[in-house]
Amino acid sequence: MAVPAVVPIAHEPDHRTDTIGHYADGQFLATTTHALPDARGEIAARPFRLTIDGVLFGLVAEHHEAGDHEDDRAELLPDGLGFGAPWDGLYDT
Template sequence: MTIPAVIPIQHEPGHRTDTIGHYQHGQFFASVTATLDEQERRWYAVLHLFDGAGRHRSSRIEATCTAADGLTRLGDWLAALPGRRFADIAIGPFSVHHEGQLFGLVAEEDREWAELYPDRLGFSAPWDGLYDT
C-alpha cells in the first residue's frame, strides 16, 4: 500500500484535532504546539490553509510565550475565517520551515506513514483519518 495523495484527518472535539475544518476558501488545520530546541520549549500558534482539494496554500506560524497565549492567538485567527466550521479534512503532504523548525504533514514512504510536525501526529493505513501519537 502507498501513501494516498490526500490524507484524511478526522475532527475529534476535545482532542488534538478539534481545531480543523472547512471555511469559505477551503480547509484548515490549526493547533497550538511546542518544539524543543536545545532543551528549551517554544510554543507556537499554527494555522495551515488548504484549498478545497487539500493542496497547501499558506501557513501562519507565530511563536507565543505560553500555550495559553497561543490559544488566544489561535482563537482570533479562527474567528476571522469566513464560514468556518469544524469538520473532517483531507489534505496532501506539505512542509514549511519557520525559525529552523519543520511544520507540516510529511510523507515517509519507507514506513507508509505521514507525520504531522511538530505536533507528532502519525497517520497510516487504513487511512481512516485517525492518528497515532
C-alpha cells in the same frame, strides 16, 4: 500501503484535531486557538514540508522498513501526529 496523494485528517472533538474544519476560502487547521467553535467536518491535505527559522512544518510522507515489515505513514509536524493505514483520518502519537 503507500501514503495516499491526499491524507484525510478527521475532526475529533476534545482531542488534538478538534480545531479543524472548513471556512469560506478553504480548509482550516489550528493547533493554538479554537477560532470557530461550531465548525465541523474533516479535511484532507497533500503531503508538504516547509522550514521556517529551522523548524519543519508539514505533512511529511515517510517510509520505514524493518526486516520483513514495511510501514508508510504521514507525520504532521511539528505536532507529531502520525497518520497511516487504513487512512481513515485518525491519528496516533
